[in-house]
Amino acid sequence: MISTFLQLQADTLAQAIPTVDKANAALTNEVSVLEFIFKGGLFLIPIAILLFYTIYLVFERYLYINKAAKIDNHLMKDIRTHLNNANIEMAVSSAERAGNAQGYIIKEGVLTIGRHIGEIEGNMERAANIEIGYMEKKLGQLGLIAGIAPTLGFIGTISGVIKIFYSISVTEDISIGNISGGLYEKMISSGAGLIVGIIAYSAYHLFNGKIDNFSLAIQKQVLEFVNIIQRPHGHKAK
Template sequence: MADKHISVLEFLFGGGLIETLIVILLFIIGLAACYFFIVRVLKLNQENKVDPYLIKNINDMLSEARVDAAVDFCRRDNSPEARCIEKGLSRVGRPISEISNAMETQAQVEVHYAEKYVNYLASISGIAPILGSIGSVIAFAGIFSGLSHTAVDSQQLLSASFYKALSPALVGLIIGFLAYLFNNYLVAKIDYMVMKIQYHTNEFLDIINKPA
C-alpha cells in the first residue's frame, strides 16, 4: 500500500503527456474566462452609471424647446439610456411610433454590445467539464492498459495513478462552475441595464406624448 503524499503540482501535472496538456489548456481557458468576466464587469459597472436626473433635465429642456441642448446633454451623459433617448430626440416631431422604433433599435444595439464575451463564458461553462472528463478518461484508459502489461501489484499501481487521473476532470469542473457563475452574474447585470433602458425610454415617450 502506497503512503506517499502527492503534491499539488504532481496531482495536476503528474499524469501522461495528453492529460498534462489538457490540464494546461484548461488553465488557459480559465484565465480567458477570468479576463472576459473582469472586462465585462468593469464595462457594465461603467454603463450602469446614469444621471439620476436624466429624465428631469431632458423634460426641463424640452419644455423650453431646447432640443439641441437635450441632445448635447445625452451625449455628455453617454450612458445606454442617454444614447437611446438621443435617438428619440433626433426624431422629435415625427410620429411616436417612429421615435419608439428608433429607440428600440438603439436599445438592441446597446444590449448586443453589453453581451460581448458573455456567450464565450456560457461556452466555457459547458466545454471545460467535458474537456476535463476526456482527459480523465484517457488517463484511466492508460492506467488499465498498464495493468494488463505489467507484473507490478495492481493495487499499488492504481493507488499511485488514480488521483492523478482525476486532475483533468476536477480542474474542468472547477473552471466550468466558475464560468457558469460568471455568466449568470453578467446576465443579471445586463437584465438590470435593459430594465433601466426600458424605464427611461418609456418616461421619455410620456414626456413627448403628453398634451401641450
C-alpha cells in the same frame, strides 16, 4: 539476555526512523500544490488556457457592462427640463454627457422629436437593442467555455484510466497503490475542468441577469421619455 533485548530495541528504532522520514517526505510532497497540479497531465494545458481567457473575459465584460448598463436617474430630469424649455440642443448634450447606453438611447429619441410617436419609440427600441447587443458580445464564449472545460477534464481522466488499465494488462500488477496512484493524478484534470466551467457558467448567467435588469430599466426610461414629449406644456411630437 538484557543486552540482546536492548540491541533488538535499538535495531527496531533504527528501522522506524527512515520510515518516519519517508512518511514526512510523502506528506511534504502531498502538500506541494504546484507539483500536485502538474500531475494532472497534458489536458491541464488547454484547461489552464481556458482559465486565463475566462478571467480576462470576466473582467473585460464586467467593466464594460457595469459602465454601459448604468442608469442615471438625474438624466431624465435634465431632459425633461430642457424639453419643456424647447431646448433640443441642450437635451442632446445632456444625453451625450452620460456616456452610457442610457444616454445613447435617449439621444436617439431626442433627435427624432417631431416625428410620429411610433417612430420615436421604434427608433429608441432599435438603439436599445444595439446597446444590449454590445453588452452581450463575447458572453457566448463564456457559455462555450462552461461546456468545453469540464468535457476536457473528463477526457483527460478517461484517457488516464485507459492508460492505467493498459498498464495493468501488460504488467499484471493490480495493486491498490498502482491503481489509486495513477487514478488520483488523472482526476486532477476533471477537478480543474469543473472549476473553470463553474467560473464561466456563473459569470455567464450573472452578466445576462445584469443585462436583463438594464433592459427592463431602459423600457421604463423610454416610457418616461414618451410621457415627457406628450405633456401639454412640454415639447409635443406631431
